[in-house]
Amino acid sequence: MSARKSYQEQLEELQQEVLKMGTLVEQTIFNAVKSLKERNEELAQQIVDGDDFIDEYQIKIEDFCVKLLALQQPMASDLRVISTAMKIAVDLERMADHAVDIAKVTLRLAGQPLIKPLIDVPRMAEIAQKMIRESLEAYVHHDISRVEALIGYDHEVDALYNQVFRELLTFMMEDPRTIRQATQLLFVARYLERVADHATNLGEAIYYMVTGERKDLNC
Amino acid sequence: MSARKSYQEQLEELQQEVLKMGTLVEQTIFNAVKSLKERNEELAQQIVDGDDFIDEYQIKIEDFCVKLLALQQPMASDLRVISTAMKIAVDLERMADHAVDIAKVTLRLAGQPLIKPLIDVPRMAEIAQKMIRESLEAYVHHDISRVEALIGYDHEVDALYNQVFRELLTFMMEDPRTIRQATQLLFVARYLERVADHATNLGEAIYYMVTGERKDLNC
Numbered sequence: 001m002s003a004r005k006s007y008q009e010q011l012e013e014l015q016q017e018v019l020k021m022g023t024l025v026e027q028t029i030f031n032a033v034k035s036l037k038e039r040n041e042e043l044a045q046q047i048v049d050g051d052d053f054i055d056e057y058q059i060k061i062e063d064f065c066v067k068l069l070a071l072q073q074p075m076a077s078d079l080r081v082i083s084t085a086m087k088i089a090v091d092l093e094r095m096a097d098h099a100v101d102i103a104k105v106t107l108r109l110a111g112q113p114l115i116k117p118l119i120d121v122p123r124m125a126e127i128a129q130k131m132i133r134e135s136l137e138a139y140v141h142h143d144i145s146r147v148e149a150l151i152g153y154d155h156e157v158d159a160l161y162n163q164v165f166r167e168l169l170t171f172m173m174e175d176p177r178t179i180r181q182a183t184q185l186l187f188v189a190r191y192l193e194r195v196a197d198h199a200t201n202l203g204e205a206i207y208y209m210v211t212g213e214r215k216d217l218n219c
Numbered sequence: 220m221s222a223r224k225s226y227q228e229q230l231e232e233l234q235q236e237v238l239k240m241g242t243l244v245e246q247t248i249f250n251a252v253k254s255l256k257e258r259n260e261e262l263a264q265q266i267v268d269g270d271d272f273i274d275e276y277q278i279k280i281e282d283f284c285v286k287l288l289a290l291q292q293p294m295a296s297d298l299r300v301i302s303t304a305m306k307i308a309v310d311l312e313r314m315a316d317h318a319v320d321i322a323k324v325t326l327r328l329a330g331q332p333l334i335k336p337l338i339d340v341p342r343m344a345e346i347a348q349k350m351i352r353e354s355l356e357a358y359v360h361h362d363i364s365r366v367e368a369l370i371g372y373d374h375e376v377d378a379l380y381n382q383v384f385r386e387l388l389t390f391m392m393e394d395p396r397t398i399r400q401a402t403q404l405l406f407v408a409r410y411l412e413r414v415a416d417h418a419t420n421l422g423e424a425i426y427y428m429v430t431g432e433r434k435d436l437n438c
Contacts, residue, residue: 059433066298073292079285086302090309172391172398179391179398183405190406214278 007072011081014064015140018085018092021057022136025092025099026129028054029195032102033125036109036188037118044106051100058093062086076212084209088139091198091205095132098191098198105184115171115178121185124160124192127153131199135206142210147203151217157196164189226291230300233283237304237311238355240276244311244318245351247273248414251321252344255328255407256337263325270319277312281305295431303428307358310417310424314351317410317417324403334390334397340404343379343411346372350418354425361429369422370436376415383408 028047035044065086068074074082131153138146168182168189200217207215247266254263284305287293293301350372357365387401387408419436426434 055435062302066302069288069293069302070295070298074288076289079289083281083285083288083305086305087309090306169399169402172402173395176392176395180388183388183391183402186402186405187409190409216274 007068010068011078014061014068014082014085017057017061017064018088019136019140021054021061021089021092022132022139024054024057025096026132026136028096028099029102029125029132029192030129032099032106033118033122033188033192035103035106037122039106039110039114041107041110044103047103048100048107051096054093054096058089061089080209080212084139084205087205088135088202091201095195095198098195101191102188105188109181109184112181115181115185116167118185120160120164120167121188121192124157124164124189124196127157127160128192128195128199131157131196132202135199135202138203138206139209142206144207144210147207147215147217150200150203154196154200154217157193161189161193226287229287230297233280233287233301233304234359236276236280236283237307238359240273240280240308240311241351241355241358243273243276244315245348245355247315247318248321248344248351248411249348251318251325252337252341252407252411254322254325256341258325258329258333260326260329263322266322267319267326270315273312273315277308280308299428299431303358303424306424307354307421310420314414314417317414320410321407324407328400328403331400334400334404335386337404339379339383339386340407340411343376343383343408343415346376346379347411347414347418350376350415351421354418354421357422357425358428361425363426363429366422366426366434366436369419373415373419373436376412380408380412 028050031043032047034040035047065082068082069079072078131150134146134149134153138144165186168186171178172182197218203217204215207213207217247269250262251266253259254266284301287301288298291297350369353365353368353372357363384405387405390397391401416437422436423434426432426436
């Protein structure tokens with residue numbers, strides 16, 4: 001019985017680790033867009049340098065999961081908690097990669113004035129961050145009502161992406177000198193759109209963890 | 220002993236399923252680029268329509284893994300086979316998503332002549348396919364020598380991506396009427412570069428499966 005309890009404590013610890021990684025990734029995305037908006041190359045470089053730490057975090061969580069699976073014969077619901085932790089860590093790591101992609105754009109555009117103030121891109125980032133936070137809350141509290149809210153946020157991000165895309169295309173067509181920078185900003189918008197997709201993946205994984213059923217949030 | 224054998228048979232079946240999914244995804248990527256190159260919208264539509272099947276394949280493999288974990292207390296090496304199957308299925312599904320992204324470009328450009336014949340993009344796709352095939356071989360034969368070859372292929376894809384990027388930028392600057400299409404082709408190149416990254420993820424997962432050690436192939 002006490003071994004069982006220690007197992008429960010380990011499951012709890014696993015979830016805390018996922019939460020910590022998620023909070024770190026959310027902050028990294030915020031900082032990536034901040035570095036671009038404020039043309040802060042030092043901050044961008046910190047994000048690039050910090051990526052190894054996030055990669056290691058993912059591996060740490062995966063090893064933890066494999067250890068838990070090996071030590072115990074988990075029940076079905078615990079199995080879902082463990083396999084979901086593995087999946088969440090993969091999606092979080094991919095989101096952090098996109099933050100690095102954005103930070104690299106900051107570094108690439110160093111010294112160039114922006115062709116326009118960034119407004120929709122930071123809004124996309126804000127919503128994507130909110131999606132990560134909601135997912136983490138849903139994860140910790142096993143609360144699927146929060147998962148369903150992700151669909152609406154994802155649509156907002158998609159709409160902003162389309163808006164940014166059209167706007168940048170117009171810039172490029174009107175003034176070919178903006179093309180080089182505009183394509184970089186186009187990629188940034190795309191990365192954020194992907195981050196939001198990854199957040200809906202989190203939602204799907206958490207829905208499965210809680211209910212044992214599959215739900216498609218990419219609709 | 221016979222239960223153990225049936226378990227081994229199930230592990231074998233799991234690996235066969237991963238292999239089938241991988242072959243399907245490899246073919247989907249080939250077809251996506253073919254649809255773009257040959258302006259075959261019917262083929263592109265088939266890829267878009269077929270994505271649900273690939274998504275379900277991933278879920279099927281995941282469920283299979285969870286079932287195997289629940290039914291047995293796997294040994295460390297079997298645990299790695301199972302957790303690797305889950306990870307490979309996730310990466311394959313993401314690659315298929317990129318194939319869909321490319322097929323959607325085919326549909327979006329319907330009726331427009333291409334601004335240039337596609338040469339480097341199909342080469343990127345060929346190498347990416349080769350990477351998937353090598354990964355699947357490495358997976359089936361537990362052969363890590365094939366994994367290390369992925370690094371060189373990934374660098375080839377990156378070099379082609381940079382070449383395509385520069386070329387399309389030049390097109391756009393010289394003739395702003397090409398901008399709309401060139402940005403789409405830019406995304407296609409980016410998707411293929413990502414597919415190659417996912418293939419190196421497969422390699423890393425397989426390396427871990429075979430050796431129990433981690434190896435960073437994104438260097």
